Amino acid sequence: MRITLQDFTKRFDGASVIDRLNLTIADGEMLALLGPSGCGKTTTLLSISGIHRIDGGAILFDEHDVAALPAQKRNVGVVFQNYALYPHMTAFENIAFPLQVRGVGSAETTRRVKDIARLTHIEPYLTRRPGQLSGGQQQRVALARALVRQPDVLLLDEPLANLDTKLRLEMRSEIRRIQRETGITAILVTHDQVEAMSMCDRIAIMDKGAILQTAAPAEMYRAPASRFVAGFLGSPPIVFVDGVAGGDGTLACDGGLTLPLPSRLKGLAAGRKISLGVRPEHFGTSGDARLSGTIGLVEPQGRETLFDVRLRGDVVLRSVQPARDDLRGGETVSWPLDVENLLAFDAATGAAL
């Protein structure tokens, strides 16, 4: 089912939280709403589900505007951050509840619960109560309960936030597998860029109630529309270096440091203030220009090693490289900079150049 938000507006106590937001999610697509806390992503989710009433615009499921329908009449499955399983019911009863409420017969209910339990790999645990299940199993039960009545759309509100790192990895691929197998349209709300990038077909990045960019994960990482988007995606994060364009393809930074600009920006007018974004993988491995500096912090991370390098003018760049332990803090290095892949933004508006 295709979901379309048209000029969706939501106010709380008169204060506009989301103002005329437009978004389309294609049938069978999994979209991430990514943004910092308080950006309005959960509000958007709960509005689609019908728990929040909207103050303007339309929510279309295919062609039907469901904005006026109560939550009970929208066929939406939701997985909440804390799973919201009914603690007094067994896993089976939890999953069967949406069917019972709809008056589905008990033989049919049992069959459908069994089917969905097989899909979500929770068959052995159906007789247990939520308190007797591990976090990952509870997550699967919540997912099964949301899916059992074959909803038009599946909404996931920070579904992995309460899991430990290992389980999070496992559930990430599990949720994606189940979404693919059922072919359901899904919206994932998260503040974790890794989750959004690894699980979803497209990412809509939100800030202060507005969508800044909607794109496929790789595309968004490679060509962010703004400084905010670039700063939000990537771990370890991008480093911004502010400076003034010299008119000859260089950037003059505070403290006398001069950095080369990518060739696509050669024509930039002299004196324009820009913000150059250097991702850690763009410094220290390959490229034409060389920058020398002093190593600050060295963070071994197993497969990779992360360096903080202090250049002239107290500019600190990060570099991520395949694991190496030949360097210590305080040593001077001269490393290549991958100039052509650097990102540049207007210093005032934050728009990509």
Place this chain on the structure above:
Amino acid sequence: MRSRNFSSWPVVLILVAISLPILVMYAWLVIDSFTDTPPGALLPDEVTLSHWRFLIDPSVTGNVWASTLYTLIFVASVAAVVVSLSATAGYALSRLNLPCRRFFLAGIMVMHAFPAVTLIIGAFLVLQFAGLYNSLAGVIAIKAGMILPLGVWIMKGFYDTVPWEIEMAGVQDGASRFTVWRRLVLPQVWPGIIALSILSGIETWGEYVLPRVLAPTTDFPVLSVFLNEVKVPDSVNYNFNLFKSVGLFYTLPILVLFVFFQNRLMTIFGAGTKG
């Protein structure tokens, strides 16, 4: 067994020392009802069951079983009213966007702070006006009304601990708000319902002033009133041992109830005090 990081016997010793007078009183209550000890004497003499004859012989001091039934009806009705109203009002106060919600909450606190006796004249006037004076229904209404503020407050506290997401999930699963309340939320506050039933039951079982004042001439007095009127027919002597037997009979159900349900009752102080 959980290991302790301090020895518990001094605490137990102090508690025993403090409770000793009460324990002695209970012990003598039991002993005196089974013996012929004259009032004032310390040591019991012969063992007898004669003071318990009132259980089978109404001529001793009146029909105790009728009074017991009457008391049970009184207790059960009050508990039913208190629990059903508290369970719904507590939910409304905890969850719904009511007009004047804060004012209502403050009102409940003030009502709870009022000693019941100060309201008794007002209660009398209301019952008189409603035509319920001198009836069991009237006493039930007043007693339930006096417990309600506490009951509503306790239930609101229990509802406050139920996560919102459970209700959201229920609504999303297609259930109406009422179904959500009955099938998903109510089971979560079940300990509160049980504790409140017991609490209001014990409160009502011990109530003396309200039935005495508001239903003074009904045919079957509740046990507390019955106890006050224990006397030996055709005798000017006051039979203390008979009085103690009836008193023990009156106290026994509460003691049993408390022994069985003390853990449940304590949940009120755990979960219910959360504002």
